[in-house]
Amino acid sequence: GCGAVTAVRGSLVWFGEDPFPTSGEGALEYVEDGLLVCRDGRITAAGEYSDLVEKLPVGATVVHHRDKLILPGFVDPHVHYVQTRIIGAYGDQLLDWLQNSVYPEEARFASRAYAERFAKLFCEQILRNGTTTALVNCATYPVSVDALFEETHRRGMRVAAGKVLMDRNARPDLLDPSPRQGYEESEALIRKWHGVGRSLYAVTPRFAVACTGEMLRLAGKLWHEHPGTLMQTHLAENTDEVEEVRRLFPDRKDYVDVYEHYGLLGRGAVFAHSVHLEKREWKRLSATGSGVAHCPTSNLFLGSGLFSMRDARHRKRPVHTGLGTDVGGGTSLSLLQTMGEAYKVGQLGHVPMDGTKLFYLATLGGAETMGLEGVIGSLAPGHEADFVVLDPSATQLLAARTAESETVDDLLFALATLGDDRAVAATYVGGRVAHERSPCPDPKPR
Ligand code: GUN
Numbered sequence: 416g417c418g419a420v421t422a423v424r425g426s427l428v429w430f431g432e433d434p435f436p437t438s439g440e441g442a443l444e445y446v447e448d449g450l451l452v453c454r455d456g457r458i459t460a461a462g463e464y465s466d467l468v469e470k471l472p473v474g475a476t477v478v479h480h481r482d483k484l485i486l487p488g489f490v491d492p493h494v495h496y497v498q499t500r501i502i503g504a505y506g507d508q509l510l511d512w513l514q515n516s517v518y519p520e521e522a523r524f525a526s527r528a529y530a531e532r533f534a535k536l537f538c539e540q541i542l543r544n545g546t547t548t549a550l551v552n553c554a555t556y557p558v559s560v561d562a563l564f565e566e567t568h569r570r571g572m573r574v575a576a577g578k579v580l581m582d583r584n585a586r587p588d589l590l591d592p593s594p595r596q597g598y599e600e601s602e603a604l605i606r607k608w609h610g611v612g613r614s615l616y617a618v619t620p621r622f623a624v625a626c627t628g629e630m631l632r633l634a635g636k637l638w639h640e641h642p643g644t645l646m647q648t649h650l651a652e653n654t655d656e657v658e659e660v661r662r663l664f665p666d667r668k669d670y671v672d673v674y675e676h677y678g679l680l681g682r683g684a685v686f687a688h689s690v691h692l693e694k695r696e697w698k699r700l701s702a703t704g705s706g707v708a709h710c711p712t713s714n715l716f717l718g719s720g721l722f723s724m725r726d727a728r729h730r731k732r733p734v735h736t737g738l739g740t741d742v743g744g745g746t747s748l749s750l751l752q753t754m755g756e757a758y759k760v761g762q763l764g765h766v767p768m769d770g771t772k773l774f775y776l777a778t779l780g781g782a783e784t785m786g787l788e789g790v791i792g793s794l795a796p797g798h799e800a801d802f803v804v805l806d807p808s809a810t811q812l813l814a815a816r817t818a819e820s821e822t823v824d825d826l827l828f829a830l831a832t833l834g835d836d837r838a839v840a841a842t843y844v845g846g847r848v849a850h851e852r853s854p855c856p857d858p859k860p861r
């Protein structure tokens with residue numbers, strides 16, 4: 416390409432590999448005074464400032480993010496943009512919460528104007544939280560998908576999304592009139608959006624409770640007919656849901672077997688929650704290269720249960736794992752806050768995760784979960800230039816906590832436990848600024 420060269424200077428942090436199998440140290444890449452060089456939306460170099468600055472072409476711009484960390488943009492492998500407004504709805508657990516809060520709101524996304532309004536708000540909010548890629552559930556209506564992709568495409572974001580497929584157990588105005596029509600509408604959206612700019616389509620059967628066998632069969636068929644598309648659904652989030660799936664699909668071994676029977680396991684398939692699984696199910700997810708999205712703020716908010724990082728990252732049968740916000744079941748669009756909650760859930764299972772593991776899950780782990788490793792989730796040359804600039808002294812409390820941090824891992828850990836959108840100084844998409852935090856109202860200590 417012949418585009419302009421842009422470069423950012425700061426402390427570079429990324430992950431060269433999965434830190435779970437080892438104890439982490441080798442996975443962390445760190446350049447204290449680094450330079451990240453971008454051209455045509457891609458990273459062309461990442462290394463020491465002093466080495467790389469001399470090689471910049473004349474006319475290249477350099478922005479210095481002094482005393483800040485530059486990391487790959489956060490990846491949110493499970494979120495519902497159509498539930499932005501009902502975040503934090505009081506009282507119910509999953510199945511009642513869907514009927515009482517979620518479905519009435521999603522019905523409003525038949526309106527293009529309503530969908531456009533929330534697509535815009537959603538993009539602004541994820542970018543201010545440092546999220547550059549998301550795997551997004553839309554509503555049943557194709558117009559709700561158009562509105563999202565128009566917004567993300569305009570902003571040049573690497574986003575995967577799909578129209579939700581559902582043909583039973585919900586109000587009639589939200590259901591696909593037939594499995595065939597759901598399949599055809601999804602296919603039309605694939606032709607319209609998949610591979611347009613950085614947009615990716617995700618075939619999206621809601622979950623086995625809301626889909627007949629025929630709907631799941633057609634979802635599997637569609638996914639296989641369009642290589643490169645993703646598949647997203649919900650899996651074993653809540654014990655009442657698991658019981659209902661057993662009742663609806665009595666011939667299947669377990670919940671994972673329902674999805675496997677219809678061809679829905681494999682690379683690029685993302686199963687949200689995965690809280691109540693047996694060993695056999697973890698083995699099938701691992702063997703097929705499927706991914707799971709751990710959604711701690713949602714699992715706690717809806718009282719769904721405690722995700723087992725021990726099972727997900729089992730040495731002998733590891734499953735690709737990322738951290739999902741699951742807004743509106745989740746209570747924050749911040750992957751920093753989601754890391755903090757993932758740490759606490761890990762503590763309850765005696766799997767404490769350090770800063771390296773938490774940030775891996777929110778970056779490269781999310782990319783691997785979506786089958787996008789090598790494309791996003793890293794600062795290594797060749798990757799797309801989506802990155803986030805974090806300020807370890809964004810608030811008085813963070814500044815006090817990190818002032819004497821002696822390791823990068825500890826800085827990361829402090830950001831995971833105390834950070835939120837205030838710690839996101841800037842977000843870059845395709846090498847360009849997509850969000851910049853205005854001067855912080857929280858006064859800094861002298
Ligand atoms: N299971 C089926 N649909 C949903 C949803 O919208 N949110 C969550 N958290 N779980 C689901």
Ligand code: ZN
Pocket residue numbers: 493494495649687741744
């Ligand atoms: Zn969800």
